Amino acid sequence: MFKRIIILLLLVISSTFSEAQELQGKVTVNAGKINSTVDKKVFVTLQNQLTNFLNNRRWTSDVFKQNEKISCSFLLNIESIVETNVYKGTLIVQAARPIYGSSYQSPLINYQDADISFKYVEYQPIEFNENNVHGTDPLIGNLSAVFAYYAYTIIGLDYDSFSPKGGDQMFQKALNIINNSPEASNITGWKLFDGLRNRYWFNENLVNNKYNVIHDVFYSYYRNGMDSLYVKDAAARNNVLKSITRLHTFNQENSGTAILQFFMQSKTNELIGLFKNLKAEDKAKAITMLTTLDVSNAPRYKDEIK
Secondary structure, three states: OHHHHHHHHHHHHHHHHHOOOOEEEEEEEEOOOOOOOOOOHHHHHHHHHHHHHHHHOOOOOOOOOHHHOEEEEEEEEEEEEEEOOEEEEEEEEEEEEEOOOOOOEEEEEEEEEEEEEEEOOOOOOOOOOOOOOOOOOHHHHHHHHHHHHHHHHHHHHHHHOOOOOOOHHHHHHHHHHHHOOOOOOOOOOOOHHHOOOOHHHHHHHHHOHHHHHHHHHHHHHHHHHHHHOOOOHHHHHHHHHHHHHHHHHHHHHOOOOHHHHHHHHOOHHHHHHHHOOOOHHHHHHHHHHHHHHOHHHHHHHHHHHO
């Protein structure tokens, strides 16, 4: 009897921890550009280890049920071999949030990180320590640092969508990675001078109190808009339009911010679907704002919303 009780307790503990993790992530490593002299099994192992790293680590102290886990995907494209076991590539990060009362998943982020350099030897542990971000080797540490950065950012965006500034603690954890990021001549994306659209600026905009309205917009977009869509359709679409109006005002006062591009990159199809059913005058207002906020997709807004 005692042995059975112990087994039951272990099962309960195991179940508790299995529900504690926050992410339901899929990692794909694409090494199609790498020549055949490299054993491609290395990249399969890397893919599995990165998947386990994201999904099995506890990123917060909160407990998530299975259906509350955040759906996300990472596509790591290996572009070249810099030297033995050192690779250079790009990373496409996507994440989505379930919308209340439906099976629809609304995109939180859809972003391509254009410059990832890292060192990987098959079966080497992929570890991350907040107190020692760079590890013993900056190129080895850079791989886990990048994935941890996006894990915290995704969770932060998800939290922001459920409560005002709910993701602040996660964005601060991402900031800690930036402040202690690995340093080497071929590691980029962590510094303000590495470009205007990188990990540094994305996070800077999220933690800068000057841009707090972005968090309000993000929250109202989801809670007052998307989550009401299947209950109060017209009111929900109007609330999304109000959020975009606030975003448009923000952009007029703070042009060229990285966070605006990050927001708009993931929302094009969704916004077209929402706004093409508005009244004519609201459609015109939406088109005017969206073509300013998301210039690259301006033709689509004009053609598909009208």
